[in-house]
Amino acid sequence: MLLVAALLAPVSLAGVWARDQLTDTGRYVTAVAPLARDHTIQNAIVDDVTDGVMDHVRLDGLLSAIPRPQRPALRERFTRGIREFVDKQVRQVVTGPSFPAVWRQVHRTAHRTLDATLGASGDAPVRLDVAPIIERVKHQLSANGLGIDIARRVPHTGTEIVLLPAADVPRARAAYQAVRATARLAPPAAALCLAAGLLFARRRRRALTAAALLCAAATALLTVALVPVRSQALDALPHAVPRPAAAAYTDALTASLHTGTTGLVCGALVTAALAAGSGPVVRAVRGVLRKPHGG
Template sequence: MSTRLRDGLSAALIALSCLLLPFGAAASWAAYGLADTGRYVTAMAPLASDPAVRRAAADALGTGIMREVDRRLAGAPASPAPGTVRPFVRDAADSFTRTATFRTAWDAGNRAVHDAVLDALRDGRAGPVTVDLAPITAQVKERLLDDHVTVARHIPVEHTEVPVLGADELARLRKGYDVLEVAGFWLPVAAAVLAVAGIAVAACRRRAVTAAALGTALGGALLVLAVTLGRRLTLADLPEAAHRPAAGAVYDALTQPLRSVAWSLVALGLAVALTARLAAHLARRRREAARPATDPAPPPTRARV
């Protein structure tokens, strides 16, 4: 195989490897990072103290309580106007989001929703995904009793199924999840194999290593750009602008591992490229030092007439 053909084949293999690398990193993050309940709950746990998330949770909690209050006060004689009750309910909900009990409910709710969606994706059943609120209510009730809130004894622990994902959405998500499970494993493997093959067939392997390293850094930079662009598009699609800070906090928490991987690829690629460049420079210096010195040419002599 000629040198030109080897270099062309090496360049094609390395370019394809660098192209697959960011897609493989994103697929692995989605298939093995987001799909892990423990990692998901750990990533979401700090958001219980985020001001934007607390405000969104207080709004949702206050709206739910007022809906129940309006239902129970409808038609009742001498009932207070809902407008007079709403500020107190909103303050109570806001105060609740600052307690340890809310953090317990937050973790329990995230774990329950994640487990329910993941089980539905893996067992192949049809129909909507629902979450039973009884375990979450039981944990909140236990936490309140531990804090000596005696009125918590009267909190009913009822089995209430709350829908979290429709049947059509589940079917679409299952197809994507199946693809991600395959791509999350094989794309990184394919990228590594192609990079090794490209370096192996190259006529100058040091140059091929430098090219692969720079391509890796470029792939990591493109992945950082994709995560940033994805954040803007996600927040732009939200119908309510008031919830964008909370959604941004959730997006940042979930994509933090992916951003770390992307920046690691940038740093690793640049470090390897710099190392290969320095190694080439030192090798050239050693060859020049080992080259025997040539004797100076004798001075020209004049012929005598």
């Protein structure tokens, strides 16, 4: 029972962390909020939004008066110049002081959509709607005379980034249900096993020491296992997803898990040390109490 309790402790920690990230919108938004100032994230957003805006840029009317043989070269030159202009405007929005509030709004909406999708039936994909960012970009473009036509062509729906394809929704829903069950059942099961194991142990201090050391070892193994899991998860992403941005996003989400595992390891080691060291102290106190007074 003590062994089961030691093994269930890191499992409980991981389950509670995953449940909080999947079902608690406030915790999720708090975790990803600092990414609004991360340069790798900003660069990825600038590229995605710029691509979304450039999809609506049309040069046919501008090039209609140009001789046909010269159009390809001019089209390439104009497209490159317009893209540089749009990229600059988008970057000003993304690095501006008001962007963190927009970032939190976008992710709060996306997380609520994800939670609703995984908690219900159906296989609709989950998308990150960056329409608020697009609106800020359109306003930035409209403030400059060169961007009026571009801003008018960009639709109000903005750009949507698929976070969870429809084909992956059933598997994600199964994992979601498993995480919720683990977070609900594993912590009380670990506590009951620990209490029962200590209750039936003949030498409880040694049993507590052993259980704490096992818990520390199991949690340390979980921490080590997170490294290849992180690497495999990043390698499985599509090539269109920038790896530096995905790595920063992953690290932000798992920061609280790493903090929890570190705290659990330290707490378990301290518990083991106190349990092991209390034996001589207790024996010494008993020896003093048993000495005849006045002798």
